Amino acid sequence: KSTTKCVLNNQTYKTLQVYCNFLADGGGWTAIQRRLGPDTSFDKTQREFQTYFGKATGSYWLGLSNINVLTNAVPQSLLVILIERKTNSKAYAFYDYFAVSNFKEMYRLHVSGYNRQKALAFGKEAGDGLQVSNGMQFTTKGEDRDWNALKNCAKLANSAWWHRNCTDANLNAEYSLRSSYGKQTLYWRPWKKMAALKSVEMFIRPKQLRLSGPNKKT
Numbered sequence: 001k002s003t004t005k006c007v008l009n010n011q012t013y014k015t016l017q018v019y020c021n022f023l024a025d026g027g028g029w030t031a032i033q034r035r036l037g038p039d040t041s042f043d044k045t046q047r048e049f050q051t052y053f054g055k056a057t058g059s060y061w062l063g064l065s066n067i068n069v070l071t072n073a074v075p076q077s078l079l080v081i082l083i084e085r086k087t088n089s090k091a092y093a094f095y096d097y098f099a100v101s102n103f104k105e106m107y108r109l110h111v112s113g114y115n116r117q118k119a120l121a122f123g124k125e126a127g128d129g130l131q132v133s134n135g136m137q138f139t140t141k142g143e144d145r146d147w148n149a150l151k152n153c154a155k156l157a158n159s160a161w162w163h164r165n166c167t168d169a170n171l172n173a174e175y176s177l178r179s180s181y182g183k184q185t186l187y188w189r190p191w192k193k194m195a196a197l198k199s200v201e202m203f204i205r206p207k208q209l210r211l212s213g214p215n216k217k218t
């Protein structure tokens with residue numbers, strides 16, 4: 001198999017079981033989010049989204065505070081890998097820079113450098129689904145920080161996310177085998193509009209990847 005389970009160590013938190021991808025573009029990718037099936041509910045509170053939930057062997061969320069620590073230690077790139085449920089087709093989005101602010105900033109998203117060439121080097125290009133979320137704070141059903149003055153986007157989209165009004169990427173929506181299309185589905189709008197995704201993976205790795213570690217292929 002091209003990927004394997006690994007352990008994330010950091011001085012600021014305890015050891016976490018995470019999922020890593022060692023093959024794509026030289027490896028070194030750590031999954032901050034994975035959706036593989038209905039095994040883990042993402043219908044959680046803001047407090048729950050701050051920490052890790054799920055299982056490294058299945059679907060999980062690394063936690064906003066962990067993502068904050070990782071992305072502020074060194075500049076990180078982001079790779080999103082998507083598979084559509086209906087057709088099984090696969091597409092990629094790549095961003096040169098991805099970071100999440102701390103609790104005080106309510107985990108504001110900073111994403112830039114959508115890199116078309118990088119995505120095409122992997123395969124099909126998914127398009128830029130995160131641009132509208134750039135600069136937004138994290139909205140949950142209980143904590144409305146989006147720009148929709150009348151409604152809570154986390155409720156409208158059934159997902160806690162960096163909603164503006166609301167989102168082009170609904171990657172934290174509840175995984176449902178029933179729904180196949182719609183605003184509460186797991187979707188990436190620039191690629192397949194609101195068609196249900198079968199699999200979602202969000203990976204980060206340091207922009208300046210040092211190839212001297214255990215991942216080095218010699």
Ligand SMILES: [Ca+2]
Nearest residue numbers: 144148151152
């Ligand atoms: Ca609102």
